[in-house]
Amino acid sequence: MKRTIAAAAVGATAALVLTGCGGAATTTPTEGGSDGGKLTVWNWGSADDAAKAYEADVLAAFKEVHPDVEVEIVSQPFDQYYTLLGSAIEAGTGPDLALFNGGTQLKSRADQLIxxxxxxxxxxDTLAGWPAFQTGGETYSAPMFLQGFPIYYNKAIFEAAGLDPENPPTTWDDLSAACDAVLASTDKSCFALGNKEGLGIEFFLSGFASGLFTPEEYDSWIDGTRDWESEHAKQALQLWADTSADGWYNDGANSTAMFNDSFDLFSGGEAAMVIGLTSGIAHWKQFDEFLGEDLGFMMPVTVNDGTTLALPVEGGIGYGILNEDKKDLGVDWIKATVDHDALAAYSVAGGQITSDTTIELDTDIQSAQDIVAELPGSKPLLHTALSGETLDLLHRLGQQLLIGEVTVDDAASQLAASEG
Structure with missing residues (x-):
């Protein structure tokens, strides 16, 4: 069954909805080919055959425009990627282009990008997800995929706990009752969580944000006029701490790696729910391979009155240009990464929700279809609007809140000071 991706202009106010499958993104070269040279590109590697095939397609699309240019692709370990990149840039040995996560990781380095x-x-007009790669009125890359934090659940565990597997929770009270039932009736955890890197609170904050904050508060947060000591911001921190105290998570969450140990717990049927991803890893295709028809997708739940539930999604990854002398080549590399045919092939093979709104997602995996259906009303991720300094602090405080080493008031005060 084919399903056209009708995606929102993620992070913008107007929805971008396109149909059909013939509207390929054009890869018009910035100059008439090239007489040679070399382009050095950094990324964090191709994890599987589908990713390797996509990279090969990108390289082929680039070579159509610049057949004589040598492309050196250097894959760095993801857990050290930004540290290595920063050191290389400071030493003057950085690459011509580097892959970036949209939001904080790219925007905090905008002064180093072209x-x-x-x-x-x-x-x-063809791609969605631009705001994650825009700051100060400038664009620094094109989004390749849409990345978001959907909540997945295991229908078999729901049924074992006496819950309706076809009607997941829609309010925080419902979710709390569901977790109580799972913990009382099964030997599973309610949510799989890996917080060794401190990333868990990112997923929690952005995953549940639309049910916590009013639309006005949400937009203000994205715009940078946020108040960590406001009622709903402190409530988010409190719920994070409370869910741990109430035993929602697997033992040793702070010593469990999110990638990929926590997601393996969900895939292996050891947790009823997980806040996962829409693309790249820990997504609908990966979970479907293990859970099949037991895999379900659910929206964020309503916590407060006056909120509007929305799928948290924005542009995921894109290449930024670091070398002014290689700008023209860099632009053509970026255009190759969003080549219509390359993205279309990768969408199903790799489990990606692509930025190209003209691509049909050819899959019968129900959770993927449900995610696509929610894209027009999606909202950007709250945590990617934060500065790198504040995000690092949030990681540390998230670990401390999980085990009661810091109070919510103190955490909120520290976060407010970091942005003051």
């Missing part, structure tokens, strides 16, 4: 606003303008 703007490509005008050069990518011809792609604006």
């Amino acid at each position: 703007p490509v606003t005008d050069e990518l303008a011809d792609l604006e």
Whole structure:
């Protein structure tokens, strides 16, 4: 069954909805080919055959425009990626292009990147997810995929706990009751959580945000006028601490790696729910391989009145140009990464929700279809609007809140001071 991705212009106010399958993103070269040279590209590697095939397709699309340019792709370990990149840039040995996560990781380095606003303008109407790669009125990359934090659940565990597997919780009270039932009736945890890297609170905050914050509060947060000591911001921190105290998570969450140990717990049927991803890893295709028809997708739940539930999704990853002298080549590499045919092939093979809104997602996996259906009303991720300094602090405080080493008031005060 084919399903057209009708995606929102993620993070913007107007929805971008396109149908059909023939509207390929054009890869018009910035100059008439090339007489040679070398382009050095950093990324964090290709984890599987589908990712390797996509990289090969990107390279082929680039070579159509620049057949004589040598492309050196250097894969760095993800857990050290930004540290290594920062050191290389400082030493003057950085690459010509580097792969970045959208949001904080790219925006915090915008002063080191080359703007490509005008050069990518011809792609604006075809791709969704741009705001994650834009700051200060400039665009620094094109989004390759849409990345978000959907909540997945195991229907078999729900049924074993006496819950309706076809009607997941829609309010926080329902969710709390469901967790109580899972913990009382099964030997499973309610949520799989890996917080060794401190990332768990990112997923919690962005995953549940639309049910916590009013639309006005949500937009203010994204715009940078946020107050960590406000009622709902402190409530988010309190719920994070309370869910741990109430035993929702697997033992040793703070010593469990999110990638991939916590997701393996969910895939292996050891947890009823997990806040996963829409693309890249820990997504609908990966979980379906283990759980099949037991895999379910659910929206965030309503915590407070006056909120509007929305799937948290924005542009996921994209290449930024670091070398002004290689700008033209870099722009053509970025355009190759969003080549229509390359993205279309990767969408199903790799389990990606692509940024190209003209691509049909050819799958009968129900959770993927459900995610696509929610894209037009999606909202950007709250945690990627934070500075790198505040995000690092949030990771540390999230670990401490999980085990009661810091109070919510103190955590909120520290976070407010970091942005003051």
